Amino acid sequence: MKLLDEIGFTEEQYHELSQTMTDEAIARNELYCAPATLYVWKRRNGVQRKLPYHPFTLDEWLEKREAKWTHQQIADHYNFPNFQVYLYYKRKIGVPTKPKRRGRVKNES
Template sequence: MTLLDDIGFTEKQYRELREIGLSDTEIAREELHCSPSTLSVWKKANGIVIQKPYRLFTLEEWTELRNQNWTHFQIAQHFGFECIDTYFYHARKIGVPRKRRREKVES
């Protein structure tokens, strides 16, 4: 049992709040008056998993698409990433090499 179970918060209530567009942070702070981590613990204890709108890819999948001259933006869209920053975060995590900045040429 978690704190939110003790006050009677249910999965149905959680899903209704998500459907109206509230994020977990907003639900925790504004509706439940608790920390986001308390909500996270409650979700885990109750087996609540929210599907991510994107699919994580492997370095091999990324390499194959880059070898076909796909851009980062095209790869991000292909795997369902709406936020390019999230795409780059995952790419760095799996070992995608960073593009080096061009060095200034002195004239």
């Protein structure tokens, strides 16, 4: 597992590559190793992927919504790369989803 240390792979190099590539692509296409090797190197060196957005808490989200911020304004404020990532993160922290509307029920009388 010292392969990456032997070739001199650094945390700075990892963060530069991770801006545009997944860990699997970095391992296979740049380092020519198994993704598990990169995973072990990251754990041993305490390296974590930097998020392209600023995480927020449920309380922070509620505060923004009470101040009449739109979902797009919140996503932009926290630098989410796209709206789908914002929606996924919002669900992940426990923001309740809006119930879907059901079609009209026809009155059969």
